Amino acid sequence: MDIEFVRSRFIKHFDGKTGNIYASPGRINLIGEHTDYNGGFVFPGAVDKGIMAEMRPNGTESTIRAYSIDLKDRVDFDFHDGKGPRASWARYIYGITLEMEKLGVPVKGFNIAFAGDVPLGAGMSSSAAMESCFACGLNDLFGDNKVSKWDMVLAGQATEHNYCGVNCGIMDQFASVFGQAGKLMRLDCRSREFEYFPFDPKGYKLVLLNSCVKHELAGSPYNDRRNSCENVVKHIAAKHPEGTFETLRDCTWEQLEEVRAEVGEEDYSRAHFVLGEKDRVLAVCDALVAGDYETVGKKMYETHEGLSKEYEVSCEELDFLNDIAKECGVTGSRIMGGGFGGCTINLVKDELYDDFIATAKKKYYEKYGKAPKVYDVIISDGSRKIC
Numbered sequence: 001m002d003i004e005f006v007r008s009r010f011i012k013h014f015d016g017k018t019g020n021i022y023a024s025p026g027r028i029n030l031i032g033e034h035t036d037y038n039g040g041f042v043f044p045g046a047v048d049k050g051i052m053a054e055m056r057p058n059g060t061e062s063t064i065r066a067y068s069i070d071l072k073d074r075v076d077f078d079f080h081d082g083k084g085p086r087a088s089w090a091r092y093i094y095g096i097t098l099e100m101e102k103l104g105v106p107v108k109g110f111n112i113a114f115a116g117d118v119p120l121g122a123g124m125s126s127s128a129a130m131e132s133c134f135a136c137g138l139n140d141l142f143g144d145n146k147v148s149k150w151d152m153v154l155a156g157q158a159t160e161h162n163y164c165g166v167n168c169g170i171m172d173q174f175a176s177v178f179g180q181a182g183k184l185m186r187l188d189c190r191s192r193e194f195e196y197f198p199f200d201p202k203g204y205k206l207v208l209l210n211s212c213v214k215h216e217l218a219g220s221p222y223n224d225r226r227n228s229c230e231n232v233v234k235h236i237a238a239k240h241p242e243g244t245f246e247t248l249r250d251c252t253w254e255q256l257e258e259v260r261a262e263v264g265e266e267d268y269s270r271a272h273f274v275l276g277e278k279d280r281v282l283a284v285c286d287a288l289v290a291g292d293y294e295t296v297g298k299k300m301y302e303t304h305e306g307l308s309k310e311y312e313v314s315c316e317e318l319d320f321l322n323d324i325a326k327e328c329g330v331t332g333s334r335i336m337g338g339g340f341g342g343c344t345i346n347l348v349k350d351e352l353y354d355d356f357i358a359t360a361k362k363k364y365y366e367k368y369g370k371a372p373k374v375y376d377v378i379i380s381d382g383s384r385k386i387c
């Protein structure tokens with residue numbers, strides 16, 4: 001993203017003065033899917049695509065003048081008027097402003113222009129990139145940078161919950177705020193402890209293929225799966241009154257086998273995936289430390305298999321892309337995100353990259369009449385002030 005581009009729009013749409021520029025990235029998740037609500041681990045990293053904003057106090061008490069460069073849309077509003085703006089993009093600014101105020105930042109009126117290059121709805125969390133970018137700016141402009149990183153993560157999450165109607169977890173905002181170039185982060189969704197792991201796959205590229213489908217499924221597949229997981233935990237807890245079982249995180253393979261007959265094959269398979277995913281995340285940690293990207297890739301394929309066959313959250317298009325990756329000799333490939341559409345994330349040897357992308361585009365087009373979108377990603381730094 002281009003600083004001069006954002007600056008030129010900021011100058012043009014406001015009073016000709018310049019402000020400070022802040023940036024925050026989107027994210028990928030290497031492994032650890034459907035683990036957050038099971039008390040497990042996720043493994044995100046920040047990417048080289050994000051949101052960049054120029055911001056400057058405008059001397060008013062509580063008037064925000066906001067310009068979305070990409071949407072060419074201007075909205076002015078008073079953040080103390082009790083209702084805020086209607087435009088969905090401006091609600092992120094409104095929400096994070098009030099959340100930062102709650103954290104004690106004495107926010108006053110400001111001007112803001114922003115742009116981004118996180119593809120929307122591709123699973124890289126453009127919304128978290130916005131929240132953490134604006135939080136970083138408000139903290140710097142009005143708060144002496146006293147708000148901690150974790151509080152900014154939680155302010156971003158609260159923005160989604162309270163002003164945008166999205167009941168999300170904390171991975172996206174966490175990755176956007178805490179990301180570091182060349183490092184992935186293993187986040188314990190239960191304790192919020194995290195650890196950086198080196199991600200420096202020399203000779204490999206990380207690339208996302210967007211299936212460009214999002215299947216709206218009848219019923220509530222997400223809640224069904226949550227219920228299955230909770231049901232298995234309930235049965236295990238009943239058998240083991242001596243232990244504490246909050247989530248599948250607390251359960252062992254043996255305990256799962258003990259309740260197999262009572263919970264039925266569907267719940268069993270789903271819990272089996274979750275326990276497997278927990279093990280795979282830990283295996284990936286070791287592999288990253290050893291620089292063993294072949295093992296990382298193998299675990300990615302295993303996750304895909306589990307998401308598809310056991311957790312049943314894949315779809316024909318994603319399985320098709322995964323099969324092409326296998327045929328092309330790609331090191332690792334899997335669904336990224338909750339499933340039923342969106343992207344696959346692929347770890348590809350440099351020398352296979354061109355062939356893989358060309359083959360995937362051609363075959364996918366022949367079958368589905370559209371080409372998958374291709375996003376190369378480099379693991380990059382989190383929220384920061386640019387100038």
Ligand code: ADP
Nearest residue numbers: 068070088089115116120121122123125126127
């Ligand atoms: P994602 O999975 O990418 O986070 P969301 O639906 O949560 O998808 O957030 C997308 C929303 O964020 C858009 O509808 C828009 O309101 C806002 N948004 C994201 N990027 C931009 C941008 N570059 N300019 C304006 N608004 C944006």
Ligand code: MG
Nearest residue numbers: 125126127128
């Ligand atoms: Mg989002």
